[in-house]
Amino acid sequence: MKFTLNWLKQYLDTDKTPAELADKLSLIGLEVEELIDPSETLKPFIVAEVLDAKPHPDADKLQVLSVSIGEGEPLQVVCGAPNAKKGLKGILARPGDMIPAFGEKIKKAKVRGVESCGMMCSMRELQLGQDHDGIIELDANAPVGTSAADVLKYEVVFDAEVTPNRPDYLGVKGIARDLAASGMGTMIDEQFDPVKSSIESVVSLAVADDAKEVCSYIGGIYSEIKRNPVRSGWIGDLLSAVGMNPKNFLVDVTNFMTLDSCRPMHAFDVDKLSGNLTVRQAKEGEKFVGLDGVEYTLTSADTVVADDKGVQLLSGIMGAKSSGCDENTKNVFLIAETLDPVAIRRTARRHNIQSDAKFRFERGVDPASVGYGLSKATHMMNYVCKGEVSGLVEAGAVPSDDRSISYDLKSFKQLIGIDIPSDIAVNILTVLGCDVTGTDVLTVVPPSYRQDLKEVHDITEELIRIWGYDKIVSQTLDINPVVKPVLLPAQTRLFQVKRLLASIGMNEALSWSFVSGKLEEKLIGQTGVRISNPITPDHDVLRQTGLSSLLPFVSSNQARGQLNLQLFECAPIFNGINPGDQEMVVTGVMSGESQEKSWDKREHAVDVMDAKEALFTVLDRLGLSDKVQLVTDELIPGVHPYRSARVLLGKFEIARFGEVHPMIIKDQSIKTGVAFFELFIDRIPLKAKKGTAKQELQTSAFQGVRRDFAFMADEDFKSGDLIKAVKKLNPQLITDVYLFDVYQGEKLNGKKSLAITVVMQPMDKTLTDADIELVAANVMITAEDLGLSLR
């Protein structure tokens, strides 16, 4: 909502500065987002007189002016405005001055080879209006050399954010009322004499039965006017100051009423109507061409004002192109309606129409303002247009308003925590327009323009916002010692995983939950949840794999020259369209070298084993690295078929790791291989908290034994199977099995050699040679069962 200081001052007698008013408004509920006070920005610009104007030697449309600023030598200025001529007084911007419309300082420059020491300004360049046809022309007696701030007419403009509960703020008068209640001035009573009726209306009004729920009341006044001015003077100026283009006087008056009193109304050109007007529901498929020139196909849920020919107004939203007023209108029928907000909102949404009237009606226009609005608008029109005016014609009835709130001042203390003195409370509510009786228990009858005041807490809010939140003496909450951890167990686990991954050198990234459907399709062979209104075409689905977020990061980082990456993210993936279909995943990607090239040769090109190492560091921490099963050699979309695995815990896939398929790498313009892991952490049951006390340590008094074995195996043999089988042989005795060598070479004819160390740690006796030989024999039998032979 935009309004000007002068407009506000029509209703508020105040000596406060614009900044003070803006601050107060922000505190009481109308947040002023911008205050445009041109007096500051206009200061450096000065009045200059054109002493001479010559054609530019090299450009037809330019002139070279010699301008005086009252002192010093005349300045040479190149100017393209058609109206620049000798003797004109205008506004000069000199090098260093900030041009408001450009947000830039102007510089001394050569224009087509001729030096220019400044610029003669248009209204638009100074952000004082839309006029850019030429430079500003001042009165002949404007004093040369004085500041533009002293000679130009300008408006101080407020731009404020109106919350949906306060439609009364959508009229300048409502804003003035709140400022008066907040001690920023006094309300100026509006005084005008209603125009006396002298003729009968030639148009009558009716509300059809089917429209009564939407339109409870409609009123109209008919005028036969004598004058219809082309320009609408101060009204037009006010409208343009707040960004609304003036149309013609009659329409401008209705627009003024919309912005001034939040009272939208409509003016029909009676000569374009046929017959009387009826408020009714539209017929299914009925056509309507709005003022915007667009043809709308209406439905029976839309409420319209129609004459014998058809729809002339989409109620509360927009008039018809065919019957609007213009500068030739002689007979005017002005109407105003009381409408149901939800119905208006639905119709506007259905046809996707925005209008100032709709914006107000859907929030709630004062249901009792029809008569006032018609009377004031008629007064304003008649003041200029003269002529004859009818009495009020109407249909339906002003809806009854029996709100009366019993307000015990104790309820203020109960909710806010402090007492409010009765006289202050009564005063605030009274200035806000309520009828108030009583002292400790108040009976509050709110005004018709504050339909938002219905309940006790509505009144509490009015009192504290006007009295001031700074009156509240703060208190702290009682604290009960917290025994339970503050974080949910799953949260704690996730924080720990994050710290663990960062501690092994990975960088935590954060991405958007929506990703490119195309990429996801390539990565997992399907796209799940689509967004109806994506923010960009590349963010059209909710991800089902963290890779869809992190691969583009690899690509963008590599494009910036960062090839070696170790990124991870903990974020939700979405398996369905409903709440609860999401799960947390921990995704990691690695690319390039493990680290910078170094003299000690620690670097290596990262591959699937690096991803596995990171994943198993986490699984180890979760106590699972020995409990999981790997499923390998599967053809899964998006990944290297022979360098990827799924990790099962029981029946559930809890993780996967591998290398991204080279086709996708190529497609994403990634310059190195990418290894990844993805941990579906929510699928892992949370361990019951066992407390911090640990089982008593049992140390063995007997010597441990290590024995090494080397086996020959087929190339495809999974070494993990050997380790698992050996560990299983005698878990009490065999405490560890380490694979210490893998050798594959031409000499081995497609076989490979695996070498393991078996660690035996007896708890109750020293192992005899026979004991050790027995274990060794069992190890060899186990290996043979797996198809291995001793090397």
Added chain:
Amino acid sequence: MSINVDQIKNDIMAATSVADVEELRVSLLGKKGQLTLAMKELSGLDPEARKEAGKQLNEQKQEVAVAIDSKKAELELIEMNAQLEKDKIDLTLPVNQGKKSGTLHPITRAMMELSAIFANMGFEMAEGPDVEDDWHNFTALNIPEWHPARDMRDSFFIEGAETILRTETSAVQVRKMEKDGAPVRIFCPGRVYRVDLDATHAPIFHQCEGLVIGDSVTMAHLIGTLQSFLKSFFEVEQAPIRMRQHHFPFTEPSIEIDVDLGNGKWMEVLGAGMVNPKVLENCGVDSSKYQGFAFGMGIDRLAMLKYGIKDLRKMSDGDVRWLRHYGYAPVEMPSKTEGLS
């Protein structure tokens, strides 16, 4: 045979290698060594003289043995040190060269800080889903279907479903109260989504919701709680704030809180208010017995203010240079014990 101990000791002292000393030891104390032989010769003496000479010889033998051991130890050390010189390496060789140090995202850090602060005030953490239904995101929060307040938040809609991506973490309030009733004291950090994308807005950002419901929780408690939160978070004795009237359908009165940036400018960091009785009733909480407050804060904005981050867009574009610079080392654990920064 007389033994010249001084001469022997001089010989030992003159030795220049462990091998020399060893040779001397054999020639003196070995099976056929001078002193060993002298000991054998004693058997020819009469008992009285043998006792006397034996005692003397034993003492001499002892003296020689000590001299040998000490010389040997001395020479061994010298020889070992000479050997160690070969182990010499260039100790200025770089270590951890180009090793990447891992970092946690500033938003994670901010969440850890928030948790530490709210823990201290007796709050528990709650969570809810990113995909929400109409009831939890709107209707239960007193934003009925055709209410213009729905325009305040442009939602992302899920295709083929009645669900949206949540526009505020307030939805978690509803879920918590539906599940556990009152009293309640929770905070709920999480992602929220709005159709908005420019230099200062991202379509996904992070909010932390708070909800306190009890039998006599007032607005004075709300302000006290938020003041101590801001003081703790920014680690200042006084946090200059300003409270402005605002409108949220789910609270009444509703306020927004700005913090003084110290340059004459205020920055909005919080929205808050007293929970609307209709919301309590919608969640099955008796509004005649219980009342309380709710607040929601933008974590991204708080993090930017505290950590000196200028560009919101860099938070979620994965630039590893940014992550390394603005991220935090995992060994830093914000807590009341170690401090928040």
